[in-house]
Amino acid sequence: MDRLEALKVFCRVVEFGGFSRAADKLGMSTSSITNHIAALEKHFNAKLLNRTTRSMSLTEEGRKCYEQALRLLEDMDELESSLMQSGQKPGGSLRVDMPSIISRLYVAPALPRFMAAYPDITLKITVGDRNIDMVEEGVDVLIRIGELPSSNLVAKSICKTSYICCASPAFLEKHGVPSHPEELAQFPCLSFLKPNSRQLRPWVFEKDGEKLQHVPQTLLAIDHVESMIEAAKAGAGIVQHMSVSVAEPLRAGLLVPILKEWSSPGPDVSVLFQQQHHRAAKIRAFVEFAEALFARASAGV
Missing domain, CATH: 3.40.190.10 (Periplasmic binding protein-like II)
Incomplete structure (x- = not known):
């Protein structure tokens, strides 16, 4: 058993609230998800999940496993990022969600500069103000105005209003x-x-x-x-x-x-992203772009 992979699967099952939803998101079969969880439970000699036909919940051992697995996976992501992405050219698909007024007045007019600087990034922008689950909806970066709900996301203020x-x-x-x-x-x-x-x-x-x-x-x-x-x-x-x-x-x-x-x-304008992605080249590039954008706006440039 690849224990690291099994822990990743276990964390996704917990976050998506079920085996079938995790299987859909991960592109795996439900039986494969089940095998990963069963192998983990056998390895630890502990039941991690309580399952019925209608619900799923963590056992006390499962809660401890989930919390420590998250830290382990974050450390592994940081290690990989520091070794592999330090000189990596930003690229790949990047999904960003932001309020309409931020998009129209600030980000959209500056996108030609971003696209010219990072031609290997495919940018997908959704515009709205509703609260969203970044993992569930596959969003890499959020821009939000105002008080932020408590979460595990990294929040960085980019503008005082x-x-x-x-x-x-x-x-x-x-x-x-x-x-x-x-x-x-x-x-x-x-x-x-x-x-x-x-x-x-x-x-x-x-x-x-x-x-x-x-x-x-x-x-x-x-x-x-x-x-x-x-x-x-x-x-x-x-x-x-x-x-x-x-x-x-x-x-x-x-x-x-x-x-x-x-x-x-007034409230701050902030960018938010997942802790484990804070070293990803494409996310770092967009966050720095947003910071510079509002610095220019504040200076009247």
């Missing part, structure tokens, strides 16, 4: 400019409608240690950030959103920042 209030020049010429967040109640404002809760996102402000929240009273609330920003550019009202979302129209003069001294820190 802030919340900015702004409006179109024509709107400000017509309605005037508020000098304090409390004055916003007198102005037409555009609200972001949280897609899941359908609640309005409160606006946040911070100045000299003082923090304020304001829920705009508005006739227009939108659950799509880019549509809300387009409405603001057209003069529909004042908007507050993250700097990464409004940077482009601000640079173009289509929106004008207001209440700048009340700017509040």
